[in-house]
Amino acid sequence: MKAIVVYSGGLDSTVLLYDLVQTGHTVRALSVNYGQRHSKELTCAAKVCAGLGLDHRVADLSAVTGLLGHSSLTDPAVAVPEGHYAEDSMKQTVVPNRNMLLLSLAAAWAISEKADCVAYAAHAGDHTIYPDCREEFTDALDRAIRLADWHEVFLHRPYVQMTKADIVARGAELGVPFADTWSCYQGGEKHCGRCGTCIERREAFHLAGVEDPTPYAADAPSLADLIAHDWRLPSC
Amino acid sequence: MKAIVVYSGGLDSTVLLYDLVQTGHTVRALSVNYGQRHSKELTCAAKVCAGLGLDHRVADLSAVTGLLGHSSLTDPAVAVPEGHYAEDSMKQTVVPNRNMLLLSLAAAWAISEKADCVAYAAHAGDHTIYPDCREEFTDALDRAIRLADWHEVFLHRPYVQMTKADIVARGAELGVPFADTWSCYQGGEKHCGRCGTCIERREAFHLAGVEDPTPYAADAPSLADLIAHDWRLPSC
Numbered sequence: 001m002k003a004i005v006v007y008s009g010g011l012d013s014t015v016l017l018y019d020l021v022q023t024g025h026t027v028r029a030l031s032v033n034y035g036q037r038h039s040k041e042l043t044c045a046a047k048v049c050a051g052l053g054l055d056h057r058v059a060d061l062s063a064v065t066g067l068l069g070h071s072s073l074t075d076p077a078v079a080v081p082e083g084h085y086a087e088d089s090m091k092q093t094v095v096p097n098r099n100m101l102l103l104s105l106a107a108a109w110a111i112s113e114k115a116d117c118v119a120y121a122a123h124a125g126d127h128t129i130y131p132d133c134r135e136e137f138t139d140a141l142d143r144a145i146r147l148a149d150w151h152e153v154f155l156h157r158p159y160v161q162m163t164k165a166d167i168v169a170r171g172a173e174l175g176v177p178f179a180d181t182w183s184c185y186q187g188g189e190k191h192c193g194r195c196g197t198c199i200e201r202r203e204a205f206h207l208a209g210v211e212d213p214t215p216y217a218a219d220a221p222s223l224a225d226l227i228a229h230d231w232r233l234p235s236c
Numbered sequence: 237m238k239a240i241v242v243y244s245g246g247l248d249s250t251v252l253l254y255d256l257v258q259t260g261h262t263v264r265a266l267s268v269n270y271g272q273r274h275s276k277e278l279t280c281a282a283k284v285c286a287g288l289g290l291d292h293r294v295a296d297l298s299a300v301t302g303l304l305g306h307s308s309l310t311d312p313a314v315a316v317p318e319g320h321y322a323e324d325s326m327k328q329t330v331v332p333n334r335n336m337l338l339l340s341l342a343a344a345w346a347i348s349e350k351a352d353c354v355a356y357a358a359h360a361g362d363h364t365i366y367p368d369c370r371e372e373f374t375d376a377l378d379r380a381i382r383l384a385d386w387h388e389v390f391l392h393r394p395y396v397q398m399t400k401a402d403i404v405a406r407g408a409e410l411g412v413p414f415a416d417t418w419s420c421y422q423g424g425e426k427h428c429g430r431c432g433t434c435i436e437r438r439e440a441f442h443l444a445g446v447e448d449p450t451p452y453a454a455d456a457p458s459l460a461d462l463i464a465h466d467w468r469l470p471s472c
Contacts, residue, residue, distance in 0.1 A: 061300070064341060
């Protein structure tokens with residue numbers, strides 16, 4: 001199978017990339033610069049693709065993000081929320097319609113390359129506060145992508161029933177270099193260890209029983225503290 | 237109703253723009269520069285929006301068109317096809333997944349502005365060689381856009397059962413300045429009068445019984461010749 005992988009440089013999509021490569025598929029990777037406030041994910045994405053010898057392209061959408069409203073991911077004036085499952089603050093991290101934009105670009109490249117599918121690491125644990133992570137959304141988009149050209153491309157979502165812990169376990173089987181992936185919303189030298197995605201990441205390793213090789217910042221809460229506080233920040 | 241109109245500067249979307257404005261809706265217009273070989277449409281779009289006093293934005297996707305394959309609309313090395321319904325050559329004008337990209341951007345802006353809909357001038361006469369003009373494609377995309385955010389935006393396609401001649405008739409009722417709209421694939425000073433979209437445009441005015449105010453190039457075939465040759469180029 002020939003696949004275009006929507007590749008953020010994060011944990012989930014890196015496992016998907018390794019999964020498709022190691023199961024014998026032809027893979028190209030597409031990342032998008034949509035004006036994120038930091039580019040750590042894109043740096044990680046480039047490093048992982050270089051290691052695998054993959055064709056990796058970065059589509060620059062930063063010129064259009066002015067149309068896309070405000071979000072803490074693109075607007076330096078909006079504070080990054082901390083803590084786990086804090087819905088009100090997590091909503092600030094939503095870029096309007098981001099997933100449809102990413103998948104439309106990937107589908108365009110797939111049609112152009114006569115690829116079989118766009119592969120996308122949506123999983124069961126994606127928060128319901130992200131409406132465009134819902135399965136019914138990707139189902140509708142799968143149908144639209146299949147109809148977008150006479151050469152049919154489908155939306156491959158092999159992890160849609162898996163949790164993030166399942167994905168970590170799969171990545172461990174595949175030998176994914178987890179330390180080369182980036183999850184943190186902050187753009188520090190190391191993962192902050194305390195924002196929503198950092199805490200999800202740490203919880204997933206813990207639940208999967210896989211050692212977490214991620215270097216966290218010195219002031220990050222300890223794993224023991226997070227477990228004791230049910231994955232909420234000790235200070236909350 | 238608050239609408240984001242996908243606005244190319246062409247005839248169909250200009251009629252839609254006038255239609256929504258004159259029926260009392262709040263309208264913003266979105267055009268996309270996807271690396272077209274000429275920008276006559278965008279110049280026309282800006283002029284029409286200025287005349288109506290509308291907020292008009294041009295999203296620049298030209299940086300990503302390298303990912304989108306070759307097409308005579310973006311690649312100067314591919315010749316523009318001439319004549320009507322010449323399927324093989326018209327296929328060269330397809331930009332992969334262009335409509336999904338346009339509609340995704342418009343939906344992003346609509347979500348950000350809490351608009352009610354994205355309005356889109358798809359019509360019954362859109363060629364079946366453009367797979368992403370088919371009604372089942374826009375139906376699937378309507379569903380995806382409705383699911384993309386908790387604030388539901390729908391895809392408004394009021395012309396989907398109308399022919400281009402019906403749209404010309406509607407535009408005449410509304411007083412649309414047709415001469416300010418651009419259809420031609422060539423970027424000449426005047427419409428060439430002989431490419432696929434020029435011939436469709438001329439046929440639509442003829443069928444609607446509306447005088448065509450478009451200035452055509454001196455070497456364009458005459459209306460009488462086109463009618464005599466059943467809307468094929470006399471030289472074909």
